[in-house]
Amino acid sequence: MLLPERASNPLPPEAAEWRNAFGALRPTSPPCRYVSAGTWANIHESCVDFIERFGAEAVRLGWTAPLLFGVHPKHGTLRVDWCGVMMIGGRKALAIEADRILFGNLTGYRNLPGVPVGTPVWDFAARR
Incomplete structure (x- = not known):
């Protein structure tokens, strides 16, 4: 398990793309309907923090x-069953493992059978 530390090495290309894509999204302008500005600001901040520390x-x-x-891809965050681990709750990650991300007393898992995979939020925002 990787504990929170600022990355001292440059980000790999994939994570650098995530950082650039998130940087283009304004923290004050939710890309999805039904997400309040305050909730989106928290999600945005936690995602940027995640990319920098754990990308x-x-x-x-x-x-x-x-x-x-x-x-x-059509309904944004309204369909939480399609949302990625970092798009729910707006909490900062505390640690990352191969199959889960820890948020204190909450955990987000990947690779659960039958869970659909969405489109990155920045692609969703570009189609709006």
């Missing part, structure tokens, strides 16, 4: 943009 490790462990930052 390199997430890539190494095989996490993808849809698994982390995905939303339903």
Whole structure:
């Protein structure tokens, strides 16, 4: 399990793309309907923090943009069953493992049978 530390190495290309894509999303303008500005600001901040602290490790462990930052391609965050681990709750990650991300007393899992995979939130926002 990787504990929170700022990455001292440059981000790998995939994580750098996540950072650039999230940087283009305004923290004050929710990309999905039904997400309040305050909730989106928290999600945005936690995602940026995750990319900076855990982005390199997430890539190494095989996490993808849809698994982390995905939303339903048509309904956005309204369909939480399609949302990536980082798109729910707006909490900062405390640790990352191969199959889960820990948020204190909450855990977000990947690779659960039957769970659909969404499109990255920045792709959703671009189609709006």
